[in-house]
Amino acid sequence: MSLAEFFAMGGHAFYVWTSFGAVAAVMIINLIVPVVSHKKLLSELRRQASRKEGSTK
Amino acid sequence: MTSQFGLRADELACRRDDRLLFDALGFHAEKGQMLEICGKNGSGKTTLLRLLCGLRQPDEGQIFWRGQNILDDPENYRQTLCYVGHLSGLKADLSPYDNLCAESQLFGVSQDAVEPALQSLGLGREIDIPCHRLSAGQLQRASLARLLVRGADLWILDEPCASLDRDAQLNVQTILENHALAGGTVVFTTHQPIEFKRADVRQLWLSKSPGDAVDA
Amino acid sequence: MTSQFGLRADELACRRDDRLLFDALGFHAEKGQMLEICGKNGSGKTTLLRLLCGLRQPDEGQIFWRGQNILDDPENYRQTLCYVGHLSGLKADLSPYDNLCAESQLFGVSQDAVEPALQSLGLGREIDIPCHRLSAGQLQRASLARLLVRGADLWILDEPCASLDRDAQLNVQTILENHALAGGTVVFTTHQPIEFKRADVRQLWLSKSPGDAVDA
């Protein structure tokens, strides 16, 4: 099977690759969003914690 | 235990969104006592009263009535409680009389007290007018009348004198004092300068004002 | 004509349903004067204020502002008027700041006054919090702040001190007095015992109480 044939998927390229692409995209976005928001939340909480310490001292 | 016959709060804490309203708050109000919750606008008075009613759960701490946690036997607690808040709790299409009659049945008390109660709050012909035609003060009077209908021991009142004219304010003041003198317990807030002479009134200050709130 | 620069009402009459609230009522409030509408609950204060704003038409009589019937040039009249009633007029999802900015544009005045106005009513961080999260008193403060934003001459206020704590009440009192001293006109109702020392305050009693109402 040549690479071109592989990508053509027997004429069903649009359907197959859209499916796989959509699945990959959704799964990756789903993973990135919470990881980023976790980082953000942690740094925000750290900032608040240090600010509070600073003000009590 | 001192609070065998009254209301006691232990180590209450409450947050709204990201702000701590109060923390490690403890107090008690005995039989025959009046407790005024004082504080600036936004200090958490309304919130505290709703905690005491069990309408909201505190983030920390417990509330006891007659020595028992109010979560243990809520039905019984509610039987001995009457709350009057910012909302009237009256259906706008029914008259004050019909409203309180239905309510008295809901709480399993006699309807006979309804008419005298409304009258003693100074409502005359308004007794039979649909509530949506009452003025602000008339509605508040009708709402307060439920105190006299329910026969509850513990009264929890959020700004009972709001919208009332001066005569009515004095009248309500007397009613509260009488309840305390008869062995009831009253917890209330007010921004009106009321002086109770006959009853034992204590004040609880919620010091956290909007300004010095604990920002998170 | 004496009322060249103020508000004058002639022979006003108003009924609600089958009851006459007032009749042949005439009064005037000049530049620099404060007029307190007094009366028991249900005597028709709120109704009268809404007549003065043009939100409701009297059954009889006319209202004049600077010598001109308010119905003749309503746009112009509204430009010089600021009404604060029982309802806040603030969108619950927007912050006080956003609310008043939108309002200032609606009334064609500058937005610069919004922040100082809110601050001078004692709002701090609440300025940027959605209104539905404000307590009763905080909301009333935000609502009153519009007085300072609008730059209107005639202020019509229905229980401006409702829900306010004592500091805020004193603050509002000062604001009203300053407005009168600066040549404005204030018409208001209140059930709080306020004493204005610096300004010229007159009282108008609506005598018809619920009891002695004229049944029709």
Added chain:
Amino acid sequence: MKTWFHQWGSAPYFYGRASRWIPWLSLLALGTIAYGLVGGLVLAPVDYQQGQGYRIIFVHVPSAWMSMFIYTSMAFAAAIALIWRMKIAEVYISAAAPIGASFTFLALLTGSLWGKPMWGTYWVWDARLTSELILLFLYLGVIGLYSAIEDKRSAARAASVLALVGVVNIPIIHYSVEWWHTLHQGATITKFDKPSMDTAMLWPLLSMALGFTFYFGALVLVRMRVGLLQRERYSRWVSDMLNSGGSAS
């Protein structure tokens, strides 16, 4: 058993433990999905009826399975949350619902992309398709309710009630739709009813399904950690953790 329940019910314990599980689950997911992709896209033979188009099966079926599995797990969590007021269970629901919804969406999308070459149309009102669509609405309802209520403590409890009511309804939906479809006519759409599937297809398929499950496990733990931190931001353990240099993040 009881202590286990207790331990996992405690927020700091969970927060710490989860961070240790996440790498392992991710690794497993990566391995199985990689094998599934290679096996499915390259090694598996062409289906002589459907040509290459059938390869959509390797994402369609695992997504469909996940969509159903996740909802069921949410309902269990909802029961636990309502009966024992267990915080972790509440957090689980709000963490899992969006993942479940996206798998449901993917099952619908890949299914209809498969339907066009196979049946000639993107959409028919077949029983299975319809109930999958309704499942999507159930998920959206839970997410919508959760995000509409501002106080997240109440929001989690409200979402639990809804998830539980929804799961009572799922068998009824399933039954009604199934019954509704077959009342008037025999099956017009014949999916390959258990054709003795070539093991060269079956293994990659199962591997993909397993991979999706591991992926879900890792992802839901990540999301739960965020949710937990958000809800518990004021509690002692969070500030302790932050002060002690932040521990595992």
Added chain:
Amino acid sequence: MRKAFFALLGRDFTLAIRRPGEIVDAWMFFILIVCLFPLGTNPDDGLLTAFAPAIIWIAALLSTLLSLDRIFKSDFLDGSLEQLLLSPQPVAILVFAKVLVHWVSSGLLLILISPLMAIFLGLPTEAIPVLMLSLLLGTPVLSLVGAIAVALTVGLRGAGLLLPLLLLPLYTPVLIFGSHAVQAAATGMSAVGPLYLLGAILLLAVTLAPLAIAASLRISVE
């Protein structure tokens, strides 16, 4: 407890009667949806009759949905809901009274005019008893299940439209069984199966929904 139940029932009936407009409007809404269809299509080709069971059931479903707000919204706004939750009675029982009033003032009335609508859409007269029976079994479920969703959303400002989203999945089985019972009857087949199933769903809803409603209300008032 019995007394409290009946007191609330009485109060809510009085309220419903005080606003006959609302009741009539639920009716009108039902009628109008049914009438929209002939307007939106070409009514001569017999298609309408084949569609009639679906149209009537969908109209019933939508008019219930639109009137659902009545159950708790005004109680929430005027504070009666707080007072209800503070009453010493089991809330599930009280809530049942409220749903009952809602059903009588919406579902029951729809049933009464449904024959007229059936005739209007050209449904065979043999199918009318089945139509009425299916509505009798199905509309209480719509009210009960709808009340759960309303209870969950009553505290939200502007959540009026979240309601349909929550309800569509929950209403699907009722719609399917209901309209298929009618369809079966209209085409001369037996409608017993779907009617039994509707009955079973009703039983389930009557026993479980009040508990879910009560729990939801407590969450919303907080």
Added chain:
Amino acid sequence: MRKAFFALLGRDFTLAIRRPGEIVDAWMFFILIVCLFPLGTNPDDGLLTAFAPAIIWIAALLSTLLSLDRIFKSDFLDGSLEQLLLSPQPVAILVFAKVLVHWVSSGLLLILISPLMAIFLGLPTEAIPVLMLSLLLGTPVLSLVGAIAVALTVGLRGAGLLLPLLLLPLYTPVLIFGSHAVQAAATGMSAVGPLYLLGAILLLAVTLAPLAIAASLRISVE
């Protein structure tokens, strides 16, 4: 005046964006009604496609109707409406801004997903542009005319359902022309006639409705 118009427009858009839920829900409602029909019938016999134009138009109409409350209700309850009427600007202009926001956050969004719904119901793809055009001309009329009815009923407690009653007669022409345009396109005929008529109605509504709305609001607030 221009400034006030845009200020109100801005405020209301901000409000709409603050509650994305409401907007999405109007969408959902549209989708859900469209989905109810296949559930209520046997979807295989071609009925659905024949009814598709009517179903989509009726769904658009109902979802507009349900979201109408948004326009003035909350303003009435929180007192902003009083303040609006007390503003020195011509109220008709301000009201137009509010209706515009409503249309963008309901009608316009419906138009965007209508092709998907058309596919769900099996409408021929050739008819989709006409469907979208008819919705583009028709939904603003629904918002404008709807706003008149809302303005008239906003002060009435419990007038939620009076609205449909007032509105359905007014909406009828839009529904008829709209669905007939789509039907014509679906069967390969010319859809120009009904589209022109829709355009004419839109023109009429844009010029007259704001005045009627302003007058109605003054009556309601009294």
